[in-house]
Amino acid sequence: MTAQPETPLDRLWLVETIRLREDHAGLLDDAEANRQARAAGGTLSEQIERRALFLAQRDGQLEAWRHWHQGARLAGLLLVLLALLSGAGLAFAALGDGQRPVNVFWALGSLLGLHLLTLLGWFLGFFALGDHGGALGRLWLWLSEKFARDARAVHLAPALLMLLQQRRLSRWLLGAGIHGLWLLAMGSALLTLLALLATRRYGFVWETTILGENAFVALTQTLGALPSLLGFAQPGAEQIRASGVLGEELEGARQAWAGWLVGVTLVYGVVPRLLLAAVCVWRWRRGRSALRLDPELPSYRLLRERLQPPSERLGIKDPAPSSLPHSSAGSLPEALGNALLVAIELDDTQAWPPTLPADVTDAGILDDRHQRRRLLEQLTRHPPSRLLIACDPRRSPDRGTLALIGELSRCARATRVWLLPPPPGNTLDPARLADWHEALERSGLAPAGPAPLQWLEHGDD
Structure with a gap:
């Protein structure tokens, strides 16, 4: 026996799946489903939901929905593993093996460059394109369908997106997933960075051909201003200037640069993704609770007549006839026993x-x-x-x-x-x-x- 959907969102999702299926293939054989829905009573929305759940269980959409859930969890685990490994790889690429001095701004670009570019792309897509899921969101949906391996799941992903478009919730659901994955990646990079700095001896330098050292001093102090408010170390102006000379080793400068690099990664890498993920989750939960089935959709107009005939919705106005026609084919008892x-x-x-x-x-x-x-x-x-x-x-x-x-x-x-x-x-x-x-x-x-x-x-x- 396939497990029934427990949350209102899952039930609405299956209702929308049946609606899309009937829009593409025509009305299903639903005599028994309509009878069960009418017998249970309730509002038209409740009857439409009961009818759809009955058809979903009968025709296999409920089983396909379960397979899709399993595929979605597997795809999510795969993306989580990819995010953790990618974050660790960013930290290794930024610091290297410790045999050569670390160029601090190359390291910073390795840690935060792709993160900042994708964050800018998400903001542009969010405000310019509206419900823009991003590459990671589309990849998750694609992987979920592939891992489901069920041909009956073909309408599940489109039905979910159409359901979420009612209150423009796809941006928040996919946004929560995207920022959550980047939060894992940046958290993994930060922890790997701390582990490498704690177990290896790194020297830090900066190099330039066309820029003066004052530009690097100003940039370093500007980037380190916010992390310094949280207690992270920041190299002084003389330490920054001294780090521009290759081969000059200052023990205090090593620790200051390490604290600066960790603080900048935390403040500009981890914190933005954490805040955006929290906002997306909050907006998602708030909008999800407001989702409702809309019985006024054109697809449900015919169902209204089949689930709630005029005699039931309006009441019978004509007086009862003095006699009823008798069927020669036999009659059934009015009261049935156990x-x-x-x-x-x-x-x-x-x-x-x-x-x-x-x-x-x-x-x-x-x-x-x-x-x-x-x-x-x-x-x-x-x-x-x-x-x-x-x-x-x-x-x-x-x-x-x-x-x-x-x-x-x-x-x-x-x-x-x-x-x-x-x-x-x-x-x-x-x-x-x-x-x-x-x-x-x-x-x-x-x-x-x-x-x-x-x-x-x-x-x-």
Whole structure:
């Protein structure tokens, strides 16, 4: 049994998936889904949701949704691992192996260059393009679909994006993922940087051909102003000038440059991503709670008539007639008990009904669509504890009969299928009987035991 979606967002996501599927392929076979939704009552939005969840479970979209979730988690873990390794690689590329002095501004460019460029690109996309997921967001969606490996998941990603567009939430969801991954990358770079500085001896220099040393002094002190407010060391002007001379080693300058590099990485690399990730998560959670199903969409106009007929929405205005037409095909009991016997398309050679105990209700023989629909409506409103379905095994187990048996079985707590013995003077083809048993087994339906009426009356064989 596939796990049902627990959160309102997941339920709305599946509803939107069914809507997209029906927009592309037309309305699905939804007679049973509509009946279940009408029997449960509630508002039109609630009925649309119940109908969609029933269809999603019946047609495999619910299983595909579970596979997509698994693929999304796997894709997320892969991206997290990539972010951690990339951050560590940035730190190693910035400091090197310690055999040569570290050019502080080359190191700073290695640590923060790509981060600042992608941050600028995210801001431009956010304000210029609106719901712009970025390359990482699109990569995550693509990987999620590939890892799901389920052809029925084709509408899940588009449905999620269309659902989030209601309140422009895709920018916040994908933004939280993007900034979260960069936060991991910069955090990994910072920790690796600290580990390397703690275990290796590095010298720091700066080099230039066309710029004066005053420019480097001003740039270094400007970048270090914010980190110095947090207590990080900052090289003085003389230390900065001295570091411009290759080969000059000052122990105090080493520690000051190391503190400056760590502080700048923290303030300009880790903190912006942390703040932006927190803002995106806050806006995402706030907008997610406000998502609602919109029953006024054009796709739901026909469903309104099928789920809430005018007689139910407006009330019956005409007075009741003095007499009702009587169906010559037979009638069904108005009150169904906890034990119910029903037969499907029996011919005149079968003696029916058998003698039944007082606690067992005979629902008759279902021969036409009207009888089937009426019985299914009654069973949906008042499901019996036990249902015994009698079939003539001389007939072939066609798909229509098996589908009807399946619908009836879902309306009862326990169901058995009674394959009737042939009438006197008739024989039963063993191959056809085997076909019935095989079809019932494939459908997950239980055949009746040697005493079907005893099971129906008492619940045991």
